[in-house]
Amino acid sequence: MVRAGGSQLRGAELSRHILLSAKNVFLEVGFERASMDAVAARAGTSKRSLYAHFESKDKLFLAVLDLVRELYLGKLRTPGDYAADPVEAVTLFCGRFQQLLTWEPQVRTCRLSISAVERLPDSAQAYYDAMFASMYARLAEYLAERYEKDSAAAMALAEDLVGRTVLARVFRVLLNAEPAIQKPPGEDAAVENVDLAPIRRVVSAVLS
Incomplete structure (x- = not known):
């Protein structure tokens, strides 16, 4: 699970961290090749947590x-x-x-x-x-x-x-x-x- 300064990211802070990670994934591989698995891995969080914030790749984008x-x-x-x-x-x-x-x-x-x-x-x-x-x-x-x-x-x-x-x-x-x-x-x-x-x-x- 992603951490900042020794404490676990939660709520809006985690959501923003996911978005910054997703932005880099989309730019690197494109929309079609980007996956929720790749975004979760880049953000250092679980797919369950990712889907709790963004229910689909379309909405994430x-x-x-x-x-x-x-x-x-x-x-x-x-x-x-x-x-x-x-x-x-x-x-x-x-x-x-x-x-x-x-x-x-x-x-x-x-x-x-x-x-x-x-x-x-x-x-x-x-x-x-x-x-x-x-x-x-x-x-x-x-x-x-x-x-x-x-x-x-x-x-x-x-x-x-x-x-x-x-x-x-x-x-x-x-x-x-x-x-x-x-x-x-x-x-x-x-x-x-x-x-x-x-x-x-x-x-x-x-x-x-």
Whole structure:
């Protein structure tokens, strides 16, 4: 049985430990080849305990995507966390989003969600909600406040900005046309391994 600091993990702590272990198993072998046996072994717990927390592999996978969302949003933060100037704040926010989405483990997570979609249709929607919908909402809220736009106009502007500054590189990395970022994103919202100049040009042209 898994232990931390000499004491047995229980409840929510064990559930989170299982999810972190399951995330690694899914990334290493894919959705179809991953088994509840492998997850239990990686987590150092019993299958009985695993099934007590997650009654099926499908539900475990969707819970892993919820965990990915939590971890990702903690690293992404909000535009206002990056700079006082709105153009620079949006530039760095979009750059950070690109950095996170083109980081190698996140690229594998996206591919994993796509590969599971026929067996588990909710997985693609869950991944989109985790990685895109939440980001669009944060950016749209910031734009609405700074530029006095209604929610629909702010969302349209957010989607346009991300489409023009982020998604092309994300698709190239997903298709192996460009290498993924290997260095893990830091916790301090620093934007690394991203060319900010073209992002800044687009954001400046749209918002200035």
